[in-house]
Amino acid sequence: MSVNYAAGLSNFPHIHKGNLGLPEIFDSPDVLQKGIDQLVHLIKQSKYMVVHTGAGISTSAGIPDFRGPNGVWTLEAKGKSPKVSIDFDEAVPTKTHMSILALKQHGIVKYVVSQNIDGLHLRSGLPRSHLSELHGNMFVEKCEKCQHEYYRCTPVKTMKEQRTGNLCQQKGKRGLSNCRGKLRDTILDWEASLPPNDLSRAENETKKSDLSLCLGTTLQIVPSGKIPLLTIKNNGKIVIVNLQKTKYDKKASLLIHSYVDDVMQGVMKGLGLDIPEYNINLYLGIVTYFPDDNISKIKSQNSNESKGKLIVYAIEKVKDDPDEKNLTLNYPKVENNEEIAVKKVKKF
Numbered sequence: 001m002s003v004n005y006a007a008g009l010s011n012f013p014h015i016h017k018g019n020l021g022l023p024e025i026f027d028s029p030d031v032l033q034k035g036i037d038q039l040v041h042l043i044k045q046s047k048y049m050v051v052h053t054g055a056g057i058s059t060s061a062g063i064p065d066f067r068g069p070n071g072v073w074t075l076e077a078k079g080k081s082p083k084v085s086i087d088f089d090e091a092v093p094t095k096t097h098m099s100i101l102a103l104k105q106h107g108i109v110k111y112v113v114s115q116n117i118d119g120l121h122l123r124s125g126l127p128r129s130h131l132s133e134l135h136g137n138m139f140v141e142k143c144e145k146c147q148h149e150y151y152r153c154t155p156v157k158t159m160k161e162q163r164t165g166n167l168c169q170q171k172g173k174r175g176l177s178n179c180r181g182k183l184r185d186t187i188l189d190w191e192a193s194l195p196p197n198d199l200s201r202a203e204n205e206t207k208k209s210d211l212s213l214c215l216g217t218t219l220q221i222v223p224s225g226k227i228p229l230l231t232i233k234n235n236g237k238i239v240i241v242n243l244q245k246t247k248y249d250k251k252a253s254l255l256i257h258s259y260v261d262d263v264m265q266g267v268m269k270g271l272g273l274d275i276p277e278y279n280i281n282l283y284l285g286i287v288t289y290f291p292d293d294n295i296s297k298i299k300s301q302n303s304n305e306s307k308g309k310l311i312v313y314a315i316e317k318v319k320d321d322p323d324e325k326n327l328t329l330n331y332p333k334v335e336n337n338e339e340i341a342v343k344k345v346k347k348f
């Protein structure tokens with residue numbers, strides 16, 4: 001699927017794809033441990049930490065990156081195809097995804113900004129309300145009329161924000177008829193505008209931050225790659241963990257060159273925190289993403305959901321329902337710590 005993703009996007013000249021196949025750098029064990037210790041210290045000092053993630057955090061899940069030595073575009077430039085060991089719908093969150101989730105649950109990470117379209121942050125359990133997906137999500141269809149987002153269990157068939165052929169099932173204002181707006185995928189084409197809600201949240205959260213941790217990204221894509229610089233404007237610090245040089249190495253207070261999973265495992269150990277196991281029985285199946293202006297609509301529909309912008313539920317499969325028609329909503333962690341009752345929902 002990831003190869004198709006790269007191939008499906010418009011084929012712009014390579015110059016738009018940035019530096020490809022830069023050599024990878026590996027810190028010596030001593031230097032790495034020193035870097036991890038410094039990062040732990042910075043995290044402990046931080047009051048508002050934001051994490052920025054790129055393709056490098058998903059390579060250990062079997063999803064190739066774009067600009068690494070075996071990246072999609074590095075190989076493409078050499079006339080080769082990457083070896084893909086896994087489909088997107090089979091990929092599971094990595095140690096890095098699960099560490100970020102734990103840091104968010106402990107209130108250490110306030111927000112996550114991702115360039116990844118693999119959906120693994122949401123699969124890990126990270127709430128949509130704490131995540132900007134700047135380049136879209138392969139599992140999401142969005143209504144062009146009411147902006148409602150639908151999360152699917154398998155990748156959406158189209159790319160480049162095309163109509164998928166499905167229609168929105170949201171109830172209209174009076175709850176009488178369905179919206180029936182046309183759904184589109186959310187995968188951005190080259191040079192397409194970033195989703196405005198996700199972009200402004202990413203910028204606003206980063207402007208408030210005193211620490212931006214950049215993981216597995218060469219920060220080459222604009223504007224996503226520039227967003228961490230807003231932390232510096234706020235007199236904060238940038239830490240970059242990546243195997244290759246990045247565009248903003250000179251701006252960083254700390255550079256670590258190692259596998260992100262190794263770094264994050266060291267960081268969690270240094271902080272005395274456990275990395276939760278990915279729960280294979282939890283997966284995203286349905287969505288509820290309401291932009292701000294639709295909050296009133298939620299209130300009118302369901303008073304239990306009126307308190308915040310709870311956006312994504314993890315869905316636990318009902319084991320005795322082979323058709324998966326009925327899924328149990330079981331996602332108690334919401335923005336305002338309010339418990340959401342477990343309830344049955346119908347899979348769209």
Ligand SMILES: [Zn+2]
Nearest residue numbers: 143146168179
């Ligand atoms: Zn709609």
